[in-house]
Amino acid sequence: MSKRVVKPEDITAKCAAFIAEQLQRPVASVHLDTEFDDFGLDSALVTSMLIELEEWLGVELSPSLVFEEPTVRRLSLAISQRLLEA
Amino acid sequence: MTAEVLAEYGGSARAVQYHYDVGREFYQLWLDAGLTYSCALWDLDDPRDTLERAQQRKIDFHLEASRALTAGAVLDVGCGWGALLSEISRRGRARRLVGLTLSEDQASYVRGLQLPCSEVRLESWTHHQPAEAYDSIVSVGAFEHFARPEDTVAQKIEVYRDFFSRCAGWLSPQGRMSLQSIAYGTMRREEASAFINNEIFPSADLPTLGEIVQAAEGIFEIVLVRNDRLHYAKTFSAWAENLRRRRLEAVRLAREDVTKRYERYLTQSSVGFLMGKIGLLRLVLRPVERKWPVLATP
Numbered sequence: 001m002s003k004r005v006v007k008p009e010d011i012t013a014k015c016a017a018f019i020a021e022q023l024q025r026p027v028a029s030v031h032l033d034t035e036f037d038d039f040g041l042d043s044a045l046v047t048s049m050l051i052e053l054e055e056w057l058g059v060e061l062s063p064s065l066v067f068e069e070p071t072v073r074r075l076s077l078a079i080s081q082r083l084l085e086a
Numbered sequence: 087m088t089a090e091v092l093a094e095y096g097g098s099a100r101a102v103q104y105h106y107d108v109g110r111e112f113y114q115l116w117l118d119a120g121l122t123y124s125c126a127l128w129d130l131d132d133p134r135d136t137l138e139r140a141q142q143r144k145i146d147f148h149l150e151a152s153r154a155l156t157a158g159a160v161l162d163v164g165c166g167w168g169a170l171l172s173e174i175s176r177r178g179r180a181r182r183l184v185g186l187t188l189s190e191d192q193a194s195y196v197r198g199l200q201l202p203c204s205e206v207r208l209e210s211w212t213h214h215q216p217a218e219a220y221d222s223i224v225s226v227g228a229f230e231h232f233a234r235p236e237d238t239v240a241q242k243i244e245v246y247r248d249f250f251s252r253c254a255g256w257l258s259p260q261g262r263m264s265l266q267s268i269a270y271g272t273m274r275r276e277e278a279s280a281f282i283n284n285e286i287f288p289s290a291d292l293p294t295l296g297e298i299v300q301a302a303e304g305i306f307e308i309v310l311v312r313n314d315r316l317h318y319a320k321t322f323s324a325w326a327e328n329l330r331r332r333r334l335e336a337v338r339l340a341r342e343d344v345t346k347r348y349e350r351y352l353t354q355s356s357v358g359f360l361m362g363k364i365g366l367l368r369l370v371l372r373p374v375e376r377k378w379p380v381l382a383t384p
């Protein structure tokens with residue numbers, strides 16, 4: 001895994017695309033400020049999203065991060081912050 | 087007794103071996119030094135708390151709850167790699183320590199520790215016939231394996247009740263039991279993850295708190311029950327972090343696909359506990375079929 005320079009918007013787009021694909025709904029309907037549990041994501045999907053982000057960004061993400069930063073926008077910001085610090 | 091003839095009732099030997107016999111070296115990469123493969127007890131207010139300290143705190147909890155350090159004879163149902171037995175041996179005064187496991191690797195490892203007065207049996211609780219009464223019974227992370235997904239709820243409760251009734255019968259008058267198990271939380275049985283059920287813990291079904299309580303009714307009184315699911319979320323997260331750090335070695339020991347399977351299992355379990363889909367129960371139990379003077383003694 002190699003660390004990459006990514007903007008928060010890239011992470012936002014990746015998360016939104018993931019949720020849209022998994023829940024089979026248009027990306028436009030995945031609001032960035034909707035909380036993850038309101039999308040109806042289950043533990044398997046949250047795990048897949050974390051693993052996909054980790055592999056893509058080469059960064060370790062604690063499962064609790066999704067609960068501390070429970071929207072696409074907040075999670076993406078937190079991850080990009082972490083990438084800057086890494 | 088060979089593993090093949092161990093009965094399926096009360097916990098499948100084949101299923102247990104599938105999970106635990108991946109190779110001890112693999113688990114050693116990401117568990118604590120004592121190889122404690124169950125939920126720790128964290129100081130959640132202390133960000134500098136460590137897995138080692140949290141596992142020690144968990145062991146201390148069970149030793150105190152089951153009064154194992156002052157017991158003459160102790161039984162550990164599902165003794166894993168012997169962390170609890172080792173601690174009792176080091177600090178207690180037991181003249182008889184018995185550990186049961188269905189994993190051949192765990193049995194030979196704990197035997198290799200050569201704990202004084204200890205006996206490790208490759209045996210299910212359903213076949214156990216103690217030579218004498220125990221003063222203390224501990225069971226951590228075994229109860230999860232007792233029921234099968236195809237059992238009806240009534241059958242599950244019957245298996246648990248059978249377990250409780252045997253344990254109560256094996257205990258001396260003042261005996262205590264400490265039990266720790268994962269349980270369903272908000273997740274219903276039908277929603278259990280196919281991934282965890284098929285690839286990680288095949289042939290096992292979790293209890294609910296209600297089933298445990300029903301099964302214990304009239305056999306044990308529940309002195310204490312706590313749900314420490316956030317402690318397990320943190321434990322799984324710590325294991326995932328350890329595995330990540332030692333990934334190269336893990337792949338060398340257990341192949342890429344097995345490592346990936348474990349990474350997913352550790353993360354998904356942590357997420358499940360954070361969501362409250364599953365819980366982590368710790369129960370302290372004392373038998374109720376006792377004479378008045380015993381029942382009136384704390």
